[in-house]
Amino acid sequence: LPWPPRLPPFRLAGYPAARMPRESQADRKKRALRIVRKLARAYPDADCALHYESPFQLLMATILSAQCTDKMVNSVTPELFRRYPDAKALANARPADVEKLIRPTGFFRQKTRSLIAASSDIVEKFGGEVPRTLEELTTLRGVARKTANVVLGNAFGVPGLTVDTHMKRVNGRLGLTRHEDPVKIERDLMELVPEKDWTMYSHHVIHHGRECCDARKPRCEACPIREECPWPGSAKARAASRRPARKKKAARR
Numbered sequence: 294l295p296w297p298p299r300l301p302p303f304r305l306a307g308y309p310a311a312r313m314p315r316e317s318q319a320d321r322k323k324r325a326l327r328i329v330r331k332l333a334r335a336y337p338d339a340d341c342a343l344h345y346e347s348p349f350q351l352l353m354a355t356i357l358s359a360q361c362t363d364k365m366v367n368s369v370t371p372e373l374f375r376r377y378p379d380a381k382a383l384a385n386a387r388p389a390d391v392e393k394l395i396r397p398t399g400f401f402r403q404k405t406r407s408l409i410a411a412s413s414d415i416v417e418k419f420g421g422e423v424p425r426t427l428e429e430l431t432t433l434r435g436v437a438r439k440t441a442n443v444v445l446g447n448a449f450g451v452p453g454l455t456v457d458t459h460m461k462r463v464n465g466r467l468g469l470t471r472h473e474d475p476v477k478i479e480r481d482l483m484e485l486v487p488e489k490d491w492t493m494y495s496h497h498v499i500h501h502g503r504e505c506c507d508a509r510k511p512r513c514e515a516c517p518i519r520e521e522c523p524w525p526g527s528a529k530a531r532a533a534s535r536r537p538a539r540k541k542k543a544a545r546r
Contacts, residue, residue, distance in 0.1 A: 318484075325469055325485035328521050332497035335517035339493070339500040341447045343367065348423040348448035349415070350374055353383070355443045356407050356435055361398040369395050377412075380421050384412040407435025425449050439475060446492030454479050454486070455495040459502025466506065466524040 316324070342363035345351035350370070357366045373394050377383035383391070391405045398404060411433045415423060423444065424430050430441035442453030454460070456475040460482075464470045470481040486494050505512050513519055513526035 321469070322485050324521050325482075326487070328467060328469075328518050329486060329490050329494055329497075331518045331521070332501060333493065336497050336500045336504075339496040341443070341496065343443075344370060345448075346374075348444055349380055351448050352411065352423055352430075352436070352440070352444050353408055355440045356411065357395060357398050357404055359404070360400060365398055369397055380412040380415040380423075383408060384416050410434035411436055423448070425451070427453070438479065442495075446495070452488050452491035453495070454482050454491045455499070456482075457499060458508075459499045459506075460495060462508055463498050463502045463506050466511070466522060467518070468523045 341351075343351060343354040343358065344367045345354055353373070354366050354370050357370070373391070376394070377386055377391075386409060388402075388405050388409065391408060392401050395401050395404055395408075414433045415421060418424075418432070419429070424433075425445070427438070427441050427445060430436055430444060431438060439455055439457060442455045445451035446453040446455065456478050461473065461475070461478060464478060464482065469485055470478045472478050472481060482494075483491075501518075502508075505516050511524070511526055513522075513524065516522065
């Protein structure tokens with residue numbers, strides 16, 4: 294049977310989601326592979342935007358990136374890491390001192406608690422070294438699957454899908470998922486995207502979401518994957534690109 298069945302339009306992360314194409318799982322998997330390849334060609338330089346020199350630094354930076362731009366995180370982490378270069382140092386930090394350093398990132402009190410708690414767990418449970426598995430990383434306080442996958446994919450080379458707001462929006466518009474829950478979205482993508490591409494696919498989609506597939510006004514006319522996208526704006530852009538150019542009328546003298 295074709296998947297999914299006909300359903301009324303649904304909403305994804307506050308935005309109307311694309312009407313899902315009637316295609317088999319095998320066809321959807323082929324389309325997903327074309328999307329993976331086209332995004333890789335369109336954004337060959339896409340990479341982790343957070344600045345870090347160790348797994349510990351990447352973990353802390355990723356915790357700080359919640360509800361905050363990577364640019365802002367990169368502006369505060371140099372001083373944070375200079376004063377607290379490892380898990381032991383940050384585990385013993387005074388909360389007020391950390392709060393002062395990371396205040397510009399927002400939610401600084403909660404983030405301070407998460408930074409210190411995760412650092413304490415690393416020291417007490419893992420001898421001061423950031424663990425290398427999803428199961429172990431998610432035992433750290435303040436660390437969920439998204440953060441764990443960022444660390445695994447970028448610091449340890451273990452493929453992982455990072456489901457952030459861009460991944461939710463873009464994959465929903467592409468019709469590769471019909472869920473809002475990050476774990477369910479991750480599972481859908483794991484079925485469609487080759488495992489070896491998980492980390493880079495996340496980077497490419499996130500970059501695409503920032504550069505082209507804007508939340509409020511996607512630039513479908515400039516989209517490198519519009520031929521694979523069921524989003525209504527992509528359909529209009531495809532039609533416009535195939536329409537022959539109108540000849541200009543000669544000016545009257």
